């Protein structure tokens with residue numbers, strides 16, 4: 001597995017990159033260019049991108065070439081996801097993107113040290129590998145994937161640890177959505193600090 005820690009990471013393993021609609025969380029519905037980096041050691045049993053786990057399966061793409069491709073689209077917002085993108089040092093990637101005027105958002109489990117400069121941090125902790133404490137005060141959004149009822153108590157644990165202005169989302173795990181969504185709706189109605197996040201990209205059939 002490729003692990004990059006240097007501050008001059010000019011190439012990154014990219015599983016896929018595409019221009020689409022952000023389907024989840026605070027920026028749901030916004031046009032965004034997604035870069036899905038390879039590499040993840042978190043091991044969620046319900047992971048829907050298991051092909052991302054082995055970084056060595058994915059080509060190393062040069063950051064400049066990647067940005068050249070993004071610039072051919074009308075994109076203003078770039079979302080870095082994975083995999084677990086913080087397995088790589090993202091300082092050079094975000095500096096280059098921001099230098100070109102792009103907003104930089106990340107989706108992370110927080111299980112690796114934060115790198116990069118971000119306009120928005122979506123922190124999505126996973127039970128399978130506990131997050132590091134450093135992500136808690138800087139998260140703009142806490143998004144907890146709910147697989148069963150016990151995940152609600154687990155979500156509250158992190159809601160108590162993030163900053164007071166962090167947005168709070170509960171999102172049904174896709175394959176369990178029919179079962180857990182009614183439970184989440186009832187929970188949000190009783191605990192209105194939370195909001196519902198749906199993976200709308202899966203309903204509208206975009207990547």
Ligand code: SF4
Nearest residue numbers: 040042043044047083
């Ligand atoms: S952190 Fe994300 S990519 Fe990694 S196993 Fe969990 S769901 Fe999959």
